[in-house]
Amino acid sequence: MAHILLIDDDAMLLTALPAVFQQxxxxxxxETASSAEQALRLxxxxxxxxIVSDFNMPGLNGIDFLKECKTMRPDIPIILLTGYGTRELExxxxxEGAYALVQKPVDADVFLSVVTRAIIRRQLRQTGLASPxxxxxxxxxxxxxxxxxRLREIDERLRRQIEDAEKGExx
Numbered sequence: 355m356a357h358i359l360l361i362d363d364d365a366m367l368l369t370a371l372p373a374v375f376q377q378x379x380x381x382x383x384x385e386t387a388s389s390a391e392q393a394l395r396l397x398x399x400x401x402x403x404x405i406v407s408d409f410n411m412p413g414l415n416g417i418d419f420l421k422e423c424k425t426m427r428p429d430i431p432i433i434l435l436t437g438y439g440t441r442e443l444e445x446x447x448x449x450e451g452a453y454a455l456v457q458k459p460v461d462a463d464v465f466l467s468v469v470t471r472a473i474i475r476r477q478l479r480q481t482g483l484a485s486p487x488x489x490x491x492x493x494x495x496x497x498x499x500x501x502x503x504r505l506r507e508i509d510e511r512l513r514r515q516i517e518d519a520e521k522g523e524x525x
Contacts, residue, residue, distance in 0.1 A: 361393040362408040390414035404472040409436035431472035
């Protein structure tokens with residue numbers, strides 16, 4: 355069972371978003387907080403599999419909250435929600451360690467997918483099964499291994515053909 359923290363100053367969103375997880379294949383419990391400060395107290399005392407936070411709240415904004423979380427719990431993926439997404443905000447969020455940035459209004463399927471992937475990634479890292487490589491690097495590595503294997507096969511076939519041709523010439 356996964357356990358996430360959802361932070362937003364919008365009470366309707368705090369009620370609506372947890373219902374999204376009932377659609378998914380995993381059991382995910384959701385704890386909520388209505389401010390970044392309240393959330394930081396919860397994070398200090400509780401281990402979460404993922405944290406989802408609104409960007410624009412009274413008090414700490416999303417980036418400041420993200421920095422505080424990464425100081426306290428660097429291994430927990432943090433997903434920011436925003437209705438004011440800009441390229442600069444996105445770049446800063448990722449630079450500060452955000453796992454993802456989800457635009458409001460929230461698409462339930464996208465939201466469920468992003469949170470589920472964050473949870474799975476964290477759980478894999480905890481068990482030591484996740485590679486430190488990015489998904490793209492892992493794919494590139496697998497392709498290179500496949501290519502190397504294929505090149506060895508071709509090299510072996512060519513070597514045999516050359517040997518056979520040299521035998522035929524010497525006979």
